[in-house]
Amino acid sequence: MGLLTGKKGIVFGIANERSYAYFIAKSLVEQGAEVGFTYLPMGKMEHRVAKAVQTLGVNDPWLVACDANDDASLDSVFSQWDKDHGTLDFVVHSIAFADKDYLKPDTFHTTPREVYRNAVDTSAYTLLAMAQRALPIMQKTDANKTEPGGSMVNLSYYGGEKVTPGYNVMGIAKACLEHTTRYLAYELGRPDRNVRVNCISAGPFKTLAGAGVGGMDKMIAYQEYAASMKRCNTGEEVGDTAAYLLSDLSSGVTGETIHVDCGFSVVGVPPHKDD
Numbered sequence: 276m277g278l279l280t281g282k283k284g285i286v287f288g289i290a291n292e293r294s295y296a297y298f299i300a301k302s303l304v305e306q307g308a309e310v311g312f313t314y315l316p317m318g319k320m321e322h323r324v325a326k327a328v329q330t331l332g333v334n335d336p337w338l339v340a341c342d343a344n345d346d347a348s349l350d351s352v353f354s355q356w357d358k359d360h361g362t363l364d365f366v367v368h369s370i371a372f373a374d375k376d377y378l379k380p381d382t383f384h385t386t387p388r389e390v391y392r393n394a395v396d397t398s399a400y401t402l403l404a405m406a407q408r409a410l411p412i413m414q415k416t417d418a419n420k421t422e423p424g425g426s427m428v429n430l431s432y433y434g435g436e437k438v439t440p441g442y443n444v445m446g447i448a449k450a451c452l453e454h455t456t457r458y459l460a461y462e463l464g465r466p467d468r469n470v471r472v473n474c475i476s477a478g479p480f481k482t483l484a485g486a487g488v489g490g491m492d493k494m495i496a497y498q499e500y501a502a503s504m505k506r507c508n509t510g511e512e513v514g515d516t517a518a519y520l521l522s523d524l525s526s527g528v529t530g531e532t533i534h535v536d537c538g539f540s541v542v543g544v545p546p547h548k549d550d
């Protein structure tokens with residue numbers, strides 16, 4: 276029996292086997308959850324996501340298209356889930372986007388309105404948009420789910436707390452995402468709703484989205500040098516933290532941003548390189 280046996284939900288954000296969402300899904304499946312997936316309807320995404328999901332050992336996966344910027348697309352994902360499953364225990368939001376032309380050092384001050392709007396819309400507002408649609412399904416019960424409620428997890432980075440050159444407008448979006456987490460946690464946490472919302476602030480990781488951030492190699496090298504544990508976190512460590520946050524083990528935790536960054540964010544002034 277796993278931590279998530281009997282629970283079911285949707286993971287948004289797998290692009291391939293390097294995605295943080297992939298590692299989260301892996302851990303959820305290992306812990307006994309029934310997991311459904313979405314893919315961004317663009318290029319070869321459907322094929323890539325299906326291929327990645329196959330390696331998780333999920334037979335005949337629930338896999339539907341979702342452009343989270345489009346309300347109708349989100350409506351369709353959640354109503355399809357409701358029709359097919361009837362109840363919902365968790366949602367993983369692991370999506371982000373910003374125009375990479377503005378993810379280079381010394382370009383933040385040149386960010387156009389539309390680039391800023393799109394980054395915040397795709398990377399932060401979509402959490403709220405998902406919560407609106409998840410809430411009524413999370414309130415439903417059946418023979419297997421006797422208590423209404425659920426748990427949501429999303430992914431942030433330290434650049435949402437402190438200036439990280441090159442992270443730029445994505446840092447603004449992450450600050451917005453982390454605070455959206457808190458406001459949602461407050462309103463959805465009351466006993467008649469019983470939905471928890473938490474954020475994982477993960478360290479730098481080479482993924483498709485990560486590759487768009489200028490200076491990713493330097494961010495990784497700096498983390499290895501400055502983090503308390505002198506290394507970068509693994510995808511599995513992020514996946515396992517998500518499994519904890521979506522399980523009943525974390526029943527008293529909501530509105531938190533938990534750092535899975537090997538103690539990078541707790542260090543103010545790292546040792547001088549000659550120390």
Ligand SMILES: NC(=O)c1ccc[n+]([C@@H]2O[C@H](COP(=O)([O-])OP(=O)(O)OC[C@H]3O[C@@H](n4cnc5c(N)ncnc54)[C@H](O)[C@@H]3O)[C@@H](O)[C@H]2O)c1
Nearest residue numbers: 288289290294295343370371430432479480482483484485
């Ligand atoms: N890679 C890192 O260094 C790092 C560090 C901390 C946090 N994060 C966060 O982790 C999350 C996952 O990113 P990743 O690094 O695994 O990269 P990734 O490229 O594997 O995943 C990003 C996902 O966002 C999806 N996406 C983008 N726009 C979308 C839209 N409009 N609708 C639906 N899906 C959309 C993409 O299809 C992709 O699956 C993001 O929130 C990212 O900011 C990444």
